[in-house]
C-alpha cells in the first residue's frame with residue numbers, strides 16, 4: 285500500500301509522498317518497458333545481448349526525472365496557481381520566495397513560487413538534452429523514434445504553458461500529466477534503441 289502522508293485533520297496528500305509515488309510508478313514503468321523491449325528484440329531477431337544504457341540517454345533521463353519530481357511538487361503544492369503568467373511570474377522573471385527564513389531544502393522543495401520557477405525553466409534543460417537524444421536517434425536510423433520524441437516534448441511544453449495561462453485548468457493539467465508519462469515511454473524506447481546499437485557494436489562490446 286502507498287503511505288499517503290495524511291495526518292488527522294489533513295485532507296490532502298503530502299507533496300513529498302505524491303512525488304515519491306509518481307516517480308516510483310514511472311520508474312517501474314520504465315524498467316518494465318526496457319525488459320519488454322529486450323525480450324521483443326530477442327524474439328524478433330534473436331538478439332541475445334540486452335541493450336546498454338549509454339551516457340546521453342542516462343543524463344537526459346536523470347534531467348527528466350528531476351523535471352517529473354518538480355512536476356509532482358507543482359501539483360502537490362498547488363504551485364501552478366502562484367501565477368497565471370508566462371514567461372514572467374507576476375510581472376517578474378524571478379518571483380522571490382513565498383515564505384522567507386526557511387532552510388535551503390525547504391525553499392527548494394516546498395516553496396510554491398520557487399518550485400514553480402524551477403519547473404518552468406528546468407524544462408528547457410530537459411528539452412536541450414532530448415533534442416540531442418533525438419538527433420542521435422536520427423543518426424542511428426531511428427527516424428520514427430526521433431519524430432515521436434520531438435512531438436512529445438513539444439506538446440508537453442505547450443501543455444505546461446497552457447496549464448499556467450489557464451490558471452491550472454483541470455483538463456489541461458491532466459493532459460500535461462498524461463503526455464509526461466508518454467514522454468517517459470518515448471525516452472525509454474529511444475534509450476533502448478540507442479543502447480541496442482551500442483550492445484551490437486563490437487568495438488564497444490565488453491571483452492568475454
Ligand code: HEM
Nearest residue numbers: 355356358359364404407410441444445447448457461464
Ligand atoms: C519536459 C517538460 C515537462 C515535463 C516532463 C513536465 C511534467 C509534469 C508532471 C509529471 C507534472 C505533474 C502532474 C500531476 O502529478 O498532476 C507537472 C505539473 C505541472 N507542470 Fe509540468 N512538465 C514539463 C514542462 C512544464 C512547463 C514548461 C510548464 C509551464 C511553464 C509546466 C507547468 C506545470 C504546471 C502548472 C503543473 C501543475 C499542474 C497541477 O497543478 O495539476 N510544465 N508537469
